[in-house]
Amino acid sequence: MTPPPFTVIAAKPLPQETHSCWSCGAMRAAHFCGSCGKVQPPAPVDYFTFFGLPPKLNLDVAALEKEFYELSRRLHPDLNAKGGSQEQEWSLEQSSLLNDAYRTLRDPIKRTEYLLHLEGVALEEQSKSATEQARATGQIKKQIVPPDLLEEVFELNMQLEELRMQKKMGEDDPALIEEIGKHKMALEEKHDSLLQELKTYWSAWDSAIDRSRKNEAPPQERAQLTSKMVDVLNRRNYIRNLVRDVSTVLDSSN
Amino acid sequence: MAESHIVGIDLGTTNSLVAFMQGETPVVIPGEDGSNLVPSVVALDSNNQAVIGNAARLHLIETPERAVYSIKRLMGRGVEDIQEELKLFPFRVSEDLQPGEVLRIRLGDKTFTPPEISALILRQLKRNAERYFGSAITKAVITVPAYFNDAQRQATKDAGRIAGLEVLRLVNEPTAASLAYGLDKKQNGVVAVYDLGGGTFDISILKLHDGIFEVIATNGDTHLGGDDIDNLLITIALDDIRGDLGLDLHRNAEAVQAIRKAVIDAKIVLSSHLSVKLDIELPQGRRYQREIAREQFEQLIQPIIDRTVGPCRQALKDAGLKPEQIEEVVLVGGSTRIPKVRALVKELFRRDPHVDLNPDEVVALGAAVQANILGGGSEATQNMLLLDVTPLSLGIEVAGGVTDKIILRNSTIPASATQFYTTQIDGQANVAIHVLQGEREMAKDCRSLARFDLKGIPPMAAGIPRVEVKFLIDANGILNVSAREQRSGKQAEIQVQPSYGLTDDQVEGMILDSFDNAEEDFRQRQLIEARNETATILAALEKAKTSPAWGVLTSDEKKRIAKMEKALTDVNKENDYQAIRKAIDALNQGTTRLAELMMDSAVSTVLKGKSMNETDMGEGPTAPHPMAKAEFE
Numbered sequence: 001m002t003p004p005p006f007t008v009i010a011a012k013p014l015p016q017e018t019h020s021c022w023s024c025g026a027m028r029a030a031h032f033c034g035s036c037g038k039v040q041p042p043a044p045v046d047y048f049t050f051f052g053l054p055p056k057l058n059l060d061v062a063a064l065e066k067e068f069y070e071l072s073r074r075l076h077p078d079l080n081a082k083g084g085s086q087e088q089e090w091s092l093e094q095s096s097l098l099n100d101a102y103r104t105l106r107d108p109i110k111r112t113e114y115l116l117h118l119e120g121v122a123l124e125e126q127s128k129s130a131t132e133q134a135r136a137t138g139q140i141k142k143q144i145v146p147p148d149l150l151e152e153v154f155e156l157n158m159q160l161e162e163l164r165m166q167k168k169m170g171e172d173d174p175a176l177i178e179e180i181g182k183h184k185m186a187l188e189e190k191h192d193s194l195l196q197e198l199k200t201y202w203s204a205w206d207s208a209i210d211r212s213r214k215n216e217a218p219p220q221e222r223a224q225l226t227s228k229m230v231d232v233l234n235r236r237n238y239i240r241n242l243v244r245d246v247s248t249v250l251d252s253s254n
Numbered sequence: 255m256a257e258s259h260i261v262g263i264d265l266g267t268t269n270s271l272v273a274f275m276q277g278e279t280p281v282v283i284p285g286e287d288g289s290n291l292v293p294s295v296v297a298l299d300s301n302n303q304a305v306i307g308n309a310a311r312l313h314l315i316e317t318p319e320r321a322v323y324s325i326k327r328l329m330g331r332g333v334e335d336i337q338e339e340l341k342l343f344p345f346r347v348s349e350d351l352q353p354g355e356v357l358r359i360r361l362g363d364k365t366f367t368p369p370e371i372s373a374l375i376l377r378q379l380k381r382n383a384e385r386y387f388g389s390a391i392t393k394a395v396i397t398v399p400a401y402f403n404d405a406q407r408q409a410t411k412d413a414g415r416i417a418g419l420e421v422l423r424l425v426n427e428p429t430a431a432s433l434a435y436g437l438d439k440k441q442n443g444v445v446a447v448y449d450l451g452g453g454t455f456d457i458s459i460l461k462l463h464d465g466i467f468e469v470i471a472t473n474g475d476t477h478l479g480g481d482d483i484d485n486l487l488i489t490i491a492l493d494d495i496r497g498d499l500g501l502d503l504h505r506n507a508e509a510v511q512a513i514r515k516a517v518i519d520a521k522i523v524l525s526s527h528l529s530v531k532l533d534i535e536l537p538q539g540r541r542y543q544r545e546i547a548r549e550q551f552e553q554l555i556q557p558i559i560d561r562t563v564g565p566c567r568q569a570l571k572d573a574g575l576k577p578e579q580i581e582e583v584v585l586v587g588g589s590t591r592i593p594k595v596r597a598l599v600k601e602l603f604r605r606d607p608h609v610d611l612n613p614d615e616v617v618a619l620g621a622a623v624q625a626n627i628l629g630g631g632s633e634a635t636q637n638m639l640l641l642d643v644t645p646l647s648l649g650i651e652v653a654g655g656v657t658d659k660i661i662l663r664n665s666t667i668p669a670s671a672t673q674f675y676t677t678q679i680d681g682q683a684n685v686a687i688h689v690l691q692g693e694r695e696m697a698k699d700c701r702s703l704a705r706f707d708l709k710g711i712p713p714m715a716a717g718i719p720r721v722e723v724k725f726l727i728d729a730n731g732i733l734n735v736s737a738r739e740q741r742s743g744k745q746a747e748i749q750v751q752p753s754y755g756l757t758d759d760q761v762e763g764m765i766l767d768s769f770d771n772a773e774e775d776f777r778q779r780q781l782i783e784a785r786n787e788t789a790t791i792l793a794a795l796e797k798a799k800t801s802p803a804w805g806v807l808t809s810d811e812k813k814r815i816a817k818m819e820k821a822l823t824d825v826n827k828e829n830d831y832q833a834i835r836k837a838i839d840a841l842n843q844g845t846t847r848l849a850e851l852m853m854d855s856a857v858s859t860v861l862k863g864k865s866m867n868e869t870d871m872g873e874g875p876t877a878p879h880p881m882a883k884a885e886f887e
Binding site: 076096 | 422423466624627628629630631639640641665666667668669670671726727729
């Protein structure tokens with residue numbers, strides 16, 4: 001009997017709560033009591049808050065790493081093995097949260113995607129419901145070609161089609177392959193330069209945060225910047241997928 | 255009451271070891287025979303008593319159908335996965351196994367699951383430790399290959415429980431080795447651990463700094479090891495024998511085991527000599543003799559050791575590192591003694607590997623270090639922390655038979671992912687979740703980890719329930735799942751059907767079985783020892799009756815002695831070892847004067863201060879018996 005169907009929906013984290021230490025009663029820092037050092041139950045906070053950071057996109061990765069190791073020493077189950085079973089459970093949850101937070105924040109793209117997710121914005125590629133629908137209906141998921149790449153993509157697709165035809169006929173056209181190779185390189189350059197573009201939006205975002213004093217960018221600016229960042233990431237993903245497809249075709253013709 | 259020691263155990267494919275932290279240094283605890291390595295071989299003797307280790311190796315050659323080796327290859331696996339293994343290893347698998355069911359193999363006319371066999375090996379190690387400390391051992395850290403999946407890890411934990419050990423942590427073998435190395439060297443840097451054991455290959459890349467051992471990437475092959483080299487040599491020998499001598503010994507289990515022992519010995523010799531001569535006694539008085547040059551051997555094994563290259567390259571790629579950026583390569587596992595393997599490692603990583611540490615013992619030593627850390631640490635380990643990773647991506651099966659990865663491989667553990675589910679039918683009370691491990695796109699190409707049924711979702715309209723399912727990979731690398739329906743706040747009941755594994759009830763049942771057998775074993779052993787003592791004291795008494803000292807005794811004394819002698823002889827026929835001991839003690843008491851007289855006389859052979867039965871006693875138990883009361887909580 002096939003299992004009953006289910007759908008998966010996206011999650012949004014809950015706002016931060018303040019706590020006092022269960023062991024000594026002092027107002028505690030997020031993870032362990034500043035007074036007595038005991039591990040605390042994890043609060044449902046976002047990753048930035050977990051590290052005591054504002055939701056800014058420029059980040060000192062070296063400092064983050066140091067904080068990660070410090071927190072690991074305090075929270076890891078191995079070093080809390082002598083606590084009661086409740087403490088052990090908390091340290092398990094805390095350190096998994098720590099690891100997830102660190103993994104997300106230290107990578108520039110993941111960090112950006114995470115912030116966007118906190119803002120309630122979904123990236124096209126990551127739209128799970130679109131993906132599932134595509135799979136269910138067997139249709140190819142519609143991926144919008146970034147407008148500035150339209151011409152290039154069109155031409156490249158033509159060339160790839162030609163290459164595939166040639167291979168079927170057993171023919172070989174080194175000039176064509178070279179052309180395609182050049183296109184691929186141009187795309188890779190574009191891919192890398194997009195990261196630079198993204199970083200300019202980071203700085204804009206961060207200064208909006210600084211100006212607000214509330215760690216919240218004003219709504220209009222916020223909408224503008226997030227949509228720009230989404231656009232950059234979508235274009236970047238598109239190019240990455242395209243480059244990957246081109247590589248596959250090129251590799252198989254060697 | 256002093257806390258019992260936590261030991262570190264390397265449960266290896268070929269050999270197993272137990273170690274502990276002695277002050278600032280980890281040391282291996284030897285067995286009764288003085289050797290540090292306990293071969294992972296289990297046999298049943300003619301009384302169906304379990305024999306483990308070196309003693310079992312003899313049984314393996316003489317009665318191979320009552321023995322098993324390399325059981326680690328079967329842990330956490332189903333009958334479908336081991337078809338290759340079955341061609342190369344003499345595992346006698348039960349016939350009526352269903353897909354997804356735990357394996358059962360035959361030893362003599364009894365059947366065992368792989369965790370039960372492993373439990374016997376663990377119990378032997380436990381006893382060795384208890385003999386050494388003179389007190390009970392109940393907690394251990396056990397190592398597993400880094401590339402072991404969830405089912406294989408769970409099986410190892412189950413084996414620990416069956417053996418009466420609380421497994422505080424499973425540690426990945428390369429990571430454990432790096433602990434031993436790091437403790438030794440106290441240096442920071444990027445280290446690669448190349449671990450080629452009897453049955454598994456692991457490559458782990460770690461960053462060591464200020465006592466933190468952080469795994470960056472890990473890869474491996476759980477079907478690759480020294481066993482494969484052995485099997486290749488055995489196959490060649492058998493083919494040779496059939497060709498040269500016209501003798502087909504493929505089905506002759508004893509001959510195959512004799513050949514196996516010979517090729518293993520030869521393989522070891524070739525690590526330090528340029529050639530070796532095989533000389534094997536075959537049935538019907540025939541002999542197989544052949545000279546093997548190291549060069550030939552290296553050609554033969556090249557394809558096998560080449561299989562380690564792919565995982566190494568992938569690990570480097572996942573770590574984002576070039577080979578030159580690895581500062582140190584540590585070798586682990588007996589197979590890394592082969593010169594060709596060392597050459598391959600040198601070529602891969604562009605440097606000479608580190609060969610100071612004993613590749614057979616380093617994993618157990620590392621496990622002891624981790625045991626020490628968990629126990630609260632000591633001066634040597636106070637700044638040490640292990641940050642390991644999960645080797646395989648965790649995914650759930652979604653519509654279309656596709657795997658949706660929710661935790662990626664090489665994620666630092668503990669790691670978690672939360673998914674939200676809702677229902678599509680009004681009043682739907684259950685949701686089925688299929689969890690997988692692996693890197694492939696399609697669920698059918700990944701390893702089925704378990705099926706969870708979320709039951710008891712309160713009846714609501716379709717799309718209304720919001721079930722939060724949390725997937726957590728703990729520090730052992732094992733998956734834990736919890737679920738909560740958010741709107742009602744109700745904990746959903748999770749029923750796990752583990753693949754190729756034992757349910758909690760089954761494990762409980764096995765612990766009790768093992769426990770009962772242990773009681774029986776204990777009684778048997780005590781009985782045998784008591785009877786031995788009886789024989790000794792009666793023989794000594796007989797001898798004493800021929801000595802001049804006997805003549806000095808009064809007839810009352812002689813009568814009393816005769817009475818006690820008869821009492822002992824009578825009770826010795828029964829099965830109550832405690833009664834026998836009482837009778838022995840009584841006779842000892844009663845013959846004290848006789849013993850003294852014999853000592854005084856010139857023809858005495860009894861040593862001063864000893865009673866009648868203390869002469870010629872041989873080995874008696876010197877430490878508290880491992881089955882002693884201390885084991886019970």
